[in-house]
Amino acid sequence: MNNFTNLTIKTAREKLDKKEFSSVELTKYYLEQIKKHNDRLNAFITITEHEALTMAEKADEKIHNGESTPLLGIPLALKDIYVTKGIKTTAASKVLENYVGHYDGTVVKKLKDAGVVILGKTNLDAWAHGSSGENSDFGPTKNPYNTDYVPGGSSSGSPTAVAADMALAASGTDTGGSIRLPASFCNVVGLKPTYGRVSRYGVIAMASSLDSIGHFTKTVEDNALYLQASAGGDPMDATTPPVAVPDYSEKLDHGVKGLKIGVPKEYFIEGLDPKVRELTEKALSWYQSQGAKLVEVSLPHTKYAIEVYYIIQTAEVSSNLARYTGVRYGDERSVFGDEAKRRIMLGTYVLSAGYYDAFYKKAMQVRTLLIKDVKDAFEKVDVMITPASPTLPWKLGEKTTDPLSMYLSDIFTVHANLVGIPGLSVPIGFVDGLPVGMQILGPHFKEDLLYQVGNAFEKEHPFWMERPVL
Ligand code: GLN
Secondary structure, three states, X not given: OOOOOOOOHHHHHHHHHOOOOOHHHHHHHHHHHHHHHHHHHOOEEEEOHHHHHHHHHHHHHHHHOOOOOOOOOOEEEEEOOEOEEOEEOOOOOHHHOOOEEOOOOHHHHHHHHOOOEEEEEEOXXXXXXXXXXXXXXXXXXXXXXXXXXOOOOOOOHHHHHHHOOOOOEEEEEEOOOOXXXXXXXXXXXXXXXXXXXXXXXXXXXXXXXXXXXXXXXXXXXXXXXXXXXXXXXXXXXXXXXXXXXXXXXXXXXXXXXXXXXXXXXXXXXXXXXXXXXXXXXXXXXXXXXXXXXXXXXXXXXXXXXXXXXXXXXXXXXXXXXXXXXXXXXXXXXXXXXXXXXXXXXXXXXXXXXXXXHHHHHHHHHHHHHHHHHHHHHHHHOOEEEEEOOOOOOOEOOOXXXXXXXXXXXXXXXXXXXXXXXXXXXXXXXXXXXXEEEEEEEOOOOOHHHHHHHHHHHHHHOOHHHOOOOO
């Protein structure tokens, strides 16, 4: 069996086209890896072996006929919140344990049209509620770099699968950090695109004004290819504006000379792990050495971001989860977990007559101020760089009984969702064997710029090559 450990989408494409191996061989390798590691890591809820091999055979036929598109024959995994025709979609909740979708969502359809191979559906915090991957009705996912630690959530299985070589890349969702935080905990690249850049149609809704659909890859370059295949306007999702989709790979090698990188002072605060701070500052100095200009900026309302997020998000969650009445989908009566119940209660409370003005309306007003903060900052700088998470990955069980400390781990990521801007998490090193990532934030629809900035760093610091020992 070939060793595909350091394969990327980009290099796999070249090798598939040169017939060094087939998509079926590649798919078998990943299925083998899943069989080897899934019991321990719990990254997948459903493995679609039969479907994967059929898709790989089809891809091989096309490759044989000379077709070569970037994702043709590439084995991927999907967070189990993407509805897939004929395959279970559980959202990691017992409520949907037996739900089989009768359609493919837009992204799934686009990926299938691009010729990918779908290996299975990955684990998550139930309904995407969580930051650690432990809030799954199918058991917690483990961090592949140290199985005593959490991989981050809510998209826990997807980055774990990519890091542990159980898929070449994988999809996730990010409502308050669920792509960027686990990407940083698992030493992979994760993009939360601009709100509306990728269609939400056919992805189970968490909080509809915040949900963003994005992907995990080993490299920045791969992420650009994956986004390319999934971005764009969609008549099925009215929040996807018809903004042209640029070539996301075009500016990858443009470097950072002359770019202004904002460093928001509110993000380098007490409570930030000194080792995370050190690695982030090291990355910032490297950018400076490459001719970028570091500019201190201020996002003065940052201190309210978590509160605003946990009001607006729970309000929207309470409304979205109201559809699980047992009539059409699962039976919620006894099976919603504690976290979903907590959010439904909080959300219903902040929306209720008498409290609406004090909580929901006030939060919406502060959201406007958070939008203004970011707008003002981007008048002075091209991008901003912050840590992705205030802490290193924590031990399994460490925060499960303390929801508030779990919520605080989103402190650096929720702002982007409230404002709708894109954020890219890129590996910047390790502390005691545990991965650390930085977050690159940019103006709306500037994903190409984030890739440019992220790729410059990664090319000189290929941390992604440091694979976990399993
Ligand atoms: N950790 C955050 C929460 O629990 C974000 C979740 C997400 O982005 N889906 O709400």
